[in-house]
Amino acid sequence: MQALVLNRTDAPLDYQTVEKPVADTGEVVVKLQAAALNHRDLWITKGQYAGIKFPTILGSDGAGTLDGKEVIISPSMEWGDNPRFQQKEYNILGLPLDGTFAEYVKVPESQIYPKPAHLSVTEAAALPLAGLTAYRALFTKCTPQPGEKVLISGVGGGVAQFAFQFAVAAGMEVYVTSGSAEKIERAKATGAKDGLDYRRDKLSKEIKEMTGGGVDVIIDSAAGNGFAELVKSCNPGGRICFYGATRGNMNNLDPRVIFWKQLSIFGSTMGTNEEFADMLAFVEKHEIVPVVDEVFSLENGNAALEKMARGGQFGKLVLEIG
Ligand SMILES: NC(=O)c1ccc[n+]([C@@H]2O[C@H](COP(=O)([O-])OP(=O)(O)OC[C@H]3O[C@@H](n4cnc5c(N)ncnc54)[C@H](OP(=O)(O)O)[C@@H]3O)[C@@H](O)[C@H]2O)c1
Numbered sequence: 001m002q003a004l005v006l007n008r009t010d011a012p013l014d015y016q017t018v019e020k021p022v023a024d025t026g027e028v029v030v031k032l033q034a035a036a037l038n039h040r041d042l043w044i045t046k047g048q049y050a051g052i053k054f055p056t057i058l059g060s061d062g063a064g065t066l067d068g069k070e071v072i073i074s075p076s077m078e079w080g081d082n083p084r085f086q087q088k089e090y091n092i093l094g095l096p097l098d099g100t101f102a103e104y105v106k107v108p109e110s111q112i113y114p115k116p117a118h119l120s121v122t123e124a125a126a127l128p129l130a131g132l133t134a135y136r137a138l139f140t141k142c143t144p145q146p147g148e149k150v151l152i153s154g155v156g157g158g159v160a161q162f163a164f165q166f167a168v169a170a171g172m173e174v175y176v177t178s179g180s181a182e183k184i185e186r187a188k189a190t191g192a193k194d195g196l197d198y199r200r201d202k203l204s205k206e207i208k209e210m211t212g213g214g215v216d217v218i219i220d221s222a223a224g225n226g227f228a229e230l231v232k233s234c235n236p237g238g239r240i241c242f243y244g245a246t247r248g249n250m251n252n253l254d255p256r257v258i259f260w261k262q263l264s265i266f267g268s269t270m271g272t273n274e275e276f277a278d279m280l281a282f283v284e285k286h287e288i289v290p291v292v293d294e295v296f297s298l299e300n301g302n303a304a305l306e307k308m309a310r311g312g313q314f315g316k317l318v319l320e321i322g
Contacts, residue, residue, distance in 0.1 A: 001017070001018060001019075001102060001103035001104050002015065002016070002017060002018075002102070002299070003015075003016065003017075003018045003057045003098075003102035003103070003298075004057065004058060004101035004102070004298060004301045004302075005018065005055045005056070005058075006044065006045065006054060006055060006056045006057075006095075007055050009044075009045060009046060009047030009052065010047060011045075012045075012302040012305075013058065013101070013301060013305070015298070015299050015301070018055075018057070018102070020103070021098065021104055021105065021106035022106070023106055024106075026108055026109055026110075027106050027107065027109065028106070028107065028108075028112060029066075029104050029105070029106050030062065030065070030066050030071060030073060030104065030105050030112070031064045031065050031066070031103070031322075032062045032063070032100055032102065032103060032104060032105055032321045033063060033064045033065065033125075033320070033322060034062070034063050034064070034122045034124070034125035034318055034320055034321060035059045035061055035062045035099075035100035035101050035102075035125055035318070035319045035321060036059075036061035036062075036125045036126045036127075036129075036130075036316050036317065036319070037059075037061075037158075037301075037305065037308055037316070037317040038060055038129050038158060039157070039158070039246075039308065040060060040092070040094075040129075041058045041059065041060070041101075041305065042305055042308050042309055044056075044095055045058070045305060051095065051096055052095065053096060056094070056095050056096070056098060056099075057094070057098035057099050057100075057101055057102045057105075058094045058095065059093070059094045059099035059100035059101035059102070059319075060075035060092055060093045060094040060099055060100065060129045061073075061075060061100060061125050061127070061128045061129050061130075062093075062099075062100030062125055062128075063115055063121045063122075063124040063125040064105075064121070064321075066112060069114065070114070070115040070121065070124075071112050071114060071115055072114075072115050072116075072124050072127065072128055072280075073093065073100070073105070073107055073111050073112060073113075073128060074111045074113060074273060074276040075092050075094065075099075075100075075111070075128055075129050075270075076129075076132055076270040076271055076272070076276065077090070077091050077092065077093060077097075077107075077108065077111060078090050079271075079272045079273065083272050086269070086270070092129075093105070093111070100125075101298060101301055101319060102298075102321075103322060110273065113276065113280055116280060116283055116284045117284070118284065118287050118289070119283075119290070122292060122295055122318050122320065123289055123290045123292060125318055126290035126291075126292050126316035126318055127162075127280075127283065127290050128276070129158075129270070130158040130316065131162045131279050131290070132270055132271045132275060132276050132279055133159045133162075133243050133268070133269070133271065134159050134160070134162035134163035134166055135162070135166060135271060135278065135279035135282065136268050136271035136272075136275050137163060137219050137241040137242075137243050137268040138150075138163050138167060138217070138219055138241070139166070139170075139278075140268075140271070140275060141239070141241040141266040141268050142217045142219070142239040142240075142241050142266070143239070144170065144172050144216070144217045145216075146171065147173075148172060148173070149172070149173045149174075149175065149211050149214075149215045149217070150167045150172045150173065150174050150175070150215065150216070150217040150218075150219070151174075151175045151176070151177065151207065151211070151215040151217070151218045151230070152164040152174060152175070152176045152177075152187075152218075152219050153176075153177045153198060153218060153222060153230065154178060154179070154198065154220070155176035155177065155178045155183055155187045155192070155195070156178050156183040156311070156314050156315075157221055158313075158315065158316050159221060159243060159244075160219065160221060161291050161314070161315045162290070163219040164176060164187060164191075165190075165191075165288050165290075165291075166282065166288070167217075167219075168190070168192075169282070169286035169288055172217075173193055174191060175192060175193055175194050175195060175207070175210060175215065176188075176192045176194075177195060177196055177197065177207075178195060178197065178198065179197060179198060179199060179311070180314075181197065182314075183314050184196070194210050195210075196210055198226060202229075203226065203229035203233070204229040204230070204231075204232035207230075207233035208233055211233075214235040214238070215233055215234060215235060215238065216234070216235050216237070216238050216239070217238065217239050217240075217241075218230050218233075218234065218238070218239075218241070219240075219241055220240065220241070220242040220244075221242060221243055221244030221245075221246055222244065222245075222247040223242050223247055223248065223249070224246070224247025224248045224249070224250060225247070225248075225250060225251055225252050226247060227242070227247075227253065228250065228252045228253050228254065231253060231257055231258060231263065231265070232254075232257055234261060235261070236261045236262055236263075237262050237263075238263050239263070239264045239265075239266065240263065240264070241266040241267075241268050242265075242268070243267070243268045243269060290315065290316055291316065292315055292316050292317075293313040293314050293315040293317055294307065294313065294317055295318045295319075295320050296317065296319050296320070297319065298319045298320065298321045298322075301319050304318075304319060
């Protein structure tokens with residue numbers, strides 16, 4: 001079969017012929033029709049991810065067919081028994097195990113779910129990793145309540161876009177930040193009450209002005225020193241969940257603001273199979289359609305990675321297979 005293979009870092013992936021996988025006990029082989037990129041794939045190609053090994057077929061998101069049925073795959077594997085955190089054996093499809101940038105992928109049967117009927121295969125492939133991460137961060141961790149204000153930071157990102165769509169569908173009052181005026185306008189056209197550029201000076205003051213006082217829930221993937229501004233923009237009792245560190249460490253948090261306002265700051269990674277099923281049910285109930293920025297052929301997957309590196313996308317970058 002054909003696949004996009006990581007044979008070294010800091011170089012394009014190789015589009016090459018590899019052995020078709022063979023299912024072992026408890027496993028299945030899915031014929032893939034589409035796969036989607038996540039920032040994780042980019043970190044791996046740059047060598048900025050733990051446990052890199054060669055050769056590996058990258059790709060955590062996929063949709064295709066199994067025994068004539070349309071399916072999607074949960075890439076969050078071997079979570080374990082405790083819903084609060086994953087066990088030591090936990091892993092994400094597409095490193096260490098071969099992933100979805102290929103014509104076929106082998107996964108445990110437990111990771112197979114029916115494709116939501118209202119989605120095309122391209123849209124469905126965009127959903128798994130980012131949808132799951134957004135669902136757990138927003139609903140499980142931050143438990144938004146009716147009437148609360150939610151801020152989605154960096155709304156152009158894959159996970160952020162789902163967190164935004166989920167918060168809008170749940171009836172929250174949703175605000176966004178982005179580095180792009182165009183992305184803010186697109187968010188406003190699809191349900192955001194307002195938005196502003198996260199590079200503005202005195203961001204917390206601007207967020208408070210925009211939201212009429214402050215926000216109750218913030219979903220963020222940037223972290224870095226800008227995180228302190230998010231903390232300052234929270235209302236008392238506020239919850240912030242972050243699942244990425246695109247802007248690096250936070251060196252300037254003021255603990256007084258956090259304890260005096262009774263804030264909760266959560267880290268979150270992916271989610272359980274139960275959360276994946278709940279996320280799919282939520283997506284079907286609200287007929288949420290993933291925002292697909294652009295579709296590339298599998299062979300041209302490096303162009304998709306380059307677009308992600310430039311940060312030019314709004315929503316997901318998808319690879320069509322076959
Ligand atoms: N822990 C987990 O389970 C998990 C799961 C998925 C992703 N992640 C991590 O989360 C991050 C985003 O992943 P992704 O796949 O959604 O990436 P992506 O689609 O490439 O999006 C990158 C994001 O970074 C935002 N951004 C850049 N600078 C920012 C800043 N200063 N303040 C706020 N936002 C900023 C961008 O916002 P604009 O485009 O609007 O400017 C965009 O949302 C990555 O670090 C990834 O490794 C973690």
